[in-house]
């Protein structure tokens with residue numbers, strides 16, 4: 001990345017960045033203000049692609065603001081266009097929707113170039129695994145590509161129950177159930193099990209799918225400070241009696257920050273206050289525990305210590321979907337009553353077979369789990385040694401590089417991309433503006449040479465921008 005220390009007006013690159021950042025923030029703020037006043041002043045409106053007659057909004061004739069009947073005038077879309085426009089003005093390549101031309105694992109190919117890839121969650125290289133791929137292909141030969149119905153009517157196949165049985169065995173629970181999407185698992189399960197007379201306490205860094213589930217449930221929502229089990233205890237001390245059911249939701253490994261909760265403390269609290277505890281293992285399964293079996297084995301807990309184990313099949317398990325493991329009562333309940341399961345198609349056979357095979361492969365190739373841990377530790381140590389702000393990361397597959405503002409994150413991601421490294425920038429609203437970052441997802445497939453090259457490149461790119 002060429003260092004443009006000063007431009008033709010003698011303004012330093014850093015100052016220029018700050019000015020652009022401030023102007024962008026001002027525009028977003030004024031946009032939000034205008035929209036919340038719902039006046040949509042024309043002077044602040046972006047030129048959109050409404051010159052295409054097909055997209056043009058009808059002229060307002062009865063005093064209804066355009067934002068109420070035109071997609072192109074909707075606040076969120078206007079903000080998106082401000083971001084795009086700013087990116088174009090800064091000549092930054094759009095970091096989103098890059099097309100990967102093959103496997104997105106430790107390496108990937110984009111625009112014909114092979115890059116070291118830190119943007120996918122194939123932690124144990126299962127999506128690239130021959131046995132996993134063969135299992136998926138055989139399932140297609142036997143059952144086709146889709147079960148074409150909800151499982152309760154005509155969509156059940158042996159591979160569904162085999163997968164659920166394998167998950168229940170790993171979690172040491174009575175049963176498990178798989179859903180067709182990880183996100184929809186949280187939405188549907190939380191949305192169905194809880195209601196307006198209940199309280200849901202969640203970590204402030206919890207995933208969007210949990211928040212959407214809470215919204216659907218109509219329960220009272222109370223975020224608590226990240227990993228702060230003492231705060232949860234205090235809140236429940238004061239408020240437990242005001243609610244019927246109470247659910248505490250945490251993640252096994254936080255996907256933005258790469259740290260883990262003190263799970264035994266949360267178990268104590270849930271017992272003390274008679275609540276439910278749910279752990280989302282989307283990123284901890286495959287990563288924590290000697291066999292990769294997640295945070296339960298990391299802390300040596302029993303399956304029944306947690307009421308709702310949730311996980312995603314799209315990360316370590318090389319498929320697509322989500323799962324819940326727990327008691328028979330919980331699983332039966334969801335099987336017959338949760339709308340996202342009952343009224344949705346059963347999991348596609350090749351996906352169920354791929355995840356089942358990945359579970360089996362985890363037993364056969366334990367060296368991959370060791371390698372993933374070694375790679376993660378190595379990356380974190382080296383990043384810290386060059387002065388990178390890695391936030392709370394514990395060196396467990398997820399390592400943020402905190403830049404502190406969006407522009408720096410996008411610039412750094414772009415600079416690394418030019419040098420053959422694919423890593424995604426993350427910024428507001430996914431994280432607060434001051435903690436905008438790059439997020440490195442490690443894989444057991446990364447080599448030490450790739451890690452060393454990435455750290456060296458990161459160091460020079462950070463100095464240059």
Ligand SMILES: Cc1ncc(COP(=O)(O)O)c(C=O)c1O
Pocket residue numbers: 181182183184186207209251255280282283312313314315320321322
């Ligand atoms: C913590 C967490 N929960 C749930 C999900 C949703 O899972 P999926 O992407 O498989 O739908 C994600 C997705 O990244 C996640 O990070």
